[in-house]
Amino acid sequence: MPDVTASVENVGSKASFDVPTYPAETWCLMPVDRDRALRIALLTYRGKPHVGGQGVYVRHLSKALVDLGHHVEVLGGPPYPILDDRVPLIELPSLDIWGDPHPMRKPRLWEWKDWTDAAEHLSFSTGNFSEPMAFSLRAWRHLRHRRDEFDLIHDNQTLGWGLLKLQQEGWPILETIHHPITVDRKLELEHARTPWEKFGKRRWYSFTKMQTQVGKRMPRIMTVSESSKADISADHGIDLDKLHVVPVGVDPELFLPVPGVERRPGHLVTTASADVAMKGLKFLLEAVAKLRTERHIELTIIGKRRPDSHASTVMTELGLDDCVNFVSGVPDERIVELYSEAELAVVPSLYEGFSLPAIEAMSCGVPLVATTGGALPEVAGIDGETCFLTEPGNSEALAATIKMALDDPELRAKVGAQGRTRVINQWSWRHTALSTLEQYWAVLDEHEAAHGSK
Numbered sequence: 001m002p003d004v005t006a007s008v009e010n011v012g013s014k015a016s017f018d019v020p021t022y023p024a025e026t027w028c029l030m031p032v033d034r035d036r037a038l039r040i041a042l043l044t045y046r047g048k049p050h051v052g053g054q055g056v057y058v059r060h061l062s063k064a065l066v067d068l069g070h071h072v073e074v075l076g077g078p079p080y081p082i083l084d085d086r087v088p089l090i091e092l093p094s095l096d097i098w099g100d101p102h103p104m105r106k107p108r109l110w111e112w113k114d115w116t117d118a119a120e121h122l123s124f125s126t127g128n129f130s131e132p133m134a135f136s137l138r139a140w141r142h143l144r145h146r147r148d149e150f151d152l153i154h155d156n157q158t159l160g161w162g163l164l165k166l167q168q169e170g171w172p173i174l175e176t177i178h179h180p181i182t183v184d185r186k187l188e189l190e191h192a193r194t195p196w197e198k199f200g201k202r203r204w205y206s207f208t209k210m211q212t213q214v215g216k217r218m219p220r221i222m223t224v225s226e227s228s229k230a231d232i233s234a235d236h237g238i239d240l241d242k243l244h245v246v247p248v249g250v251d252p253e254l255f256l257p258v259p260g261v262e263r264r265p266g267h268l269v270t271t272a273s274a275d276v277a278m279k280g281l282k283f284l285l286e287a288v289a290k291l292r293t294e295r296h297i298e299l300t301i302i303g304k305r306r307p308d309s310h311a312s313t314v315m316t317e318l319g320l321d322d323c324v325n326f327v328s329g330v331p332d333e334r335i336v337e338l339y340s341e342a343e344l345a346v347v348p349s350l351y352e353g354f355s356l357p358a359i360e361a362m363s364c365g366v367p368l369v370a371t372t373g374g375a376l377p378e379v380a381g382i383d384g385e386t387c388f389l390t391e392p393g394n395s396e397a398l399a400a401t402i403k404m405a406l407d408d409p410e411l412r413a414k415v416g417a418q419g420r421t422r423v424i425n426q427w428s429w430r431h432t433a434l435s436t437l438e439q440y441w442a443v444l445d446e447h448e449a450a451h452g453s454k
Contacts, residue, residue, distance in 0.1 A: 038440055039071045041143060044156040045135035047074070047081030053178065053356045054156055055081050057248055062087045064249075064433035073150075075142060077135045092138040094131065095120050116141065127203030133210060136160025144169060152443055154436075159211035159218075167217065172447035174439055175218040179228045179353025179374065182208050182235040184278050187350055191277035212236045220443050222246045222436065224354035227375035231353075246436055247379075248354055249429035254332055255363035257420075261340040266296040266406065269342040269366070271357035272303040272311065280348035280371065281311045286395035287348075287402060289318040294403075297323060300338055302357075304328035339364035343412065344405055347380075349373045350392045355380075359427055362386070362419035367412045369401055384411070386419045 042062055047055040062072045063084040074083055075090045078099060083089055095107045095117055107121050120134035140162035143153070152172040155163055159175065167173055185205035192198035215221065215236045221243050223229050229243045268288070272281045284299070291297045305312055305326040315324055327338065339345060345361035351374040352358070358380050361368050370376045371392035380387035390401040405412055 037070045038152070038437070039150045040065065040073070040440070041146075041150045041153045042072055042074045042156065043076075043135075043139050043153060043158055044074065044081060045077045045132050045158045045160075046079055047076045047156075053248075053354075055079075056356055057176075057178070058156055059083055060249065060251065060429040061432060061436065064429040065436070067430070068433055068437070070437075075139050077131065077138070090142065092135060092142060094134060094138075095124075097121075097124055098131065127200060127206075129204050129207045132158045132207055133160045133162075136162030137165075138162070140165045143171070147171065152440060152447075154440070159214040161210065161214065163214055164217060170451065172443045173218060174443045175215065175221045177215065177221055177223050177228070177232050177236075179223070179351070180208075180232045180235040181205070181211060183231060183351050183374075184276060187277045218242070219446060220244065220439065222439050224248050225375035225378050227378055228353040231374070244439060244442075246432060246439060247427060248356060248359075249427045249432040250356070250359045250363045250423055251429060252363050252420075252424050255336055255339075255360045257365040258337055258340040261337060263343050264298070264341050265343065267298045267300070267342045268344050268346055268402070269300045269302065269338050269361070270346045270348065272301050275306060275309040275311050278349060278351050280350045280373070280392060282314050283393060283395040283398055284346055284348040285311065285314050285318055285320060285324070287399035288324065289320060290395065290399045291403060292320070292323060295406075299324045300342070301326045302328070302335060302338065335360070336364055339366045342366050344369050344388075344402060346398075346402065347371065347376060348392075348398060349376065352376050352379070358387075359423050362416075363423040365416045365420045367405060367416040368419055369398070369405060371398070381419070381422050384415065386415060386422045388415065 042058060044054060044058045047058045058074060058081050062074055065072050066084060066086045073088045073090060074081055075092055077092050077094045078096045080089065080091055095111060097105060097107060112118050112121065116134050116137045119137060120130045123130035123133060136158050137160065143166060147170065152174060153166060154174045154176065156176050157178055159177070163173060185208055188201045188205065189198055192201055215238055219242070221232070221238065223232055223243055223245060224247055226245055229240065229245055232238055232243060233240050270284060272279055275281070288297055288299050301324065303326060315321055339361055345366045345368050347355055347358045347368065347370040349355065349371055354375050358368060358370055358376060362380065368380055368387040370380045370387055370389060372389050373392035377389060380389070383389040388401050388405050391397045
């Protein structure tokens with residue numbers, strides 16, 4: 001892949017950033033010359049599309065693979081993914097410790113159905129996030145007797161011990177790591193408000209040690225950006241030669257400007273599927289509070305408000321309850337309308353491995369304000385041409401960038417139009433599926449070379 005970079009100057013700062021830009025044909029790989037359809041077991045330990053990007057990934061990748069003539073079965077844990085009608089879902093129930101309406105509830109002993117429930121509960125009792133480990137064991141138990149029904153396993157960032165059992169039993173496995181969760185861990189610890197909260201975060205993220213050990217033993221790993229590739233190698237100690245970049249996509253026929261929908265003056269929209277420090281929502285709320293002293297401003301957050309969350313507390317402290325609203329559980333069509341109503345979309349993240357919300361907003365033609373955290377410059381492009389970039393973790397710089405963009409309607413229109421063109425030229429789920437198929441065949445070729453055909 002050619003390494004073409006452009007220097008991007010940060011608005012309100014003298015810092016500059018090297019932003020990779022790629023021609024459209026780089027991502028659009030031709031289909032491999034193979035005669036048979038593949039049979040793929042796609043694993044996702046949780047997959048509801050509106051809970052996070054992993055659910056969107058599983059939903060659209062599986063559909064695109066079926067469109068290309070392949071057979072995909074999804075094995076998922078709750079909250080379960082919403083899939084195309086042609087994609088079977090194998091539900092692997094858990095104790096659903098983190099589910100609504102009582103996340104972090106303590107399961108009762110009579111809820112244990114088998115030894116995987118006991119393992120999940122006991123791990124949770126130590127303060128650990130136990131879902132990936134328990135799901136991987138349930139997947140191993142389900143798949144161990146179905147070896148002849150699939151060609152390979154594609155795991156979506158579970159990285160649990162059960163994968164090693166499947167590997168020992170002769171399964172070819174392709175792993176997807178969107179970004180290293182060790183980055184989330186670092187940022188959460190840095191932003192912990194008390195020593196007790198830091199202690200709790202440290203225990204909760206202890207599952208990342210398992211993910212490091214499992215990741216090192218995976219033969220081939222896909223990730224979504226060059227930024228994530230470098231961070232995965234550094235944080236998990238994985239050889240760069242085992243890591244391969246396949247960006248995710250968007251459906252530009254679904255995420256598009258809606259005719260007849262008027263943009264509302266001063267209206268911003270952002271996506272916050274989880275109240276974690278990495279998403280930078282606190283800094284956007286602080287920027288909104290500053291801008292509100294100078295002009296009319298509104299913010300719609302695509303996500304669910306939790307009364308006891310850090311973001312909810314910050315909103316109340318800053319007096320923003322009357323100008324910030326949350327929207328959750330709505331279909332993609334309503335999200336597209338929300339983008340079309342906004343003058344700007346904002347991705348204030350401290351770090352992103354890729355950012356589906358960024359390309360969905362750009363595909364809708366709404367001008368994007370994003371930070372330079374992680375892969376965002378790689379995804380969103382050049383400041384002032386396809387997006388507006390600013391420094392992560394700096395509410396003053398974010399407010400200045402938003403203000404500058406709101407005050408220049410001609411530039412906003414230009415950036416919005418060019419942002420959509422960038423997405424159409426570079427990312428679609430078909431592109432992602434074709435590139436993923438290349439990785440499937442590589443895994444199978446490597447497995448056959450090492451072990452012989454099954």
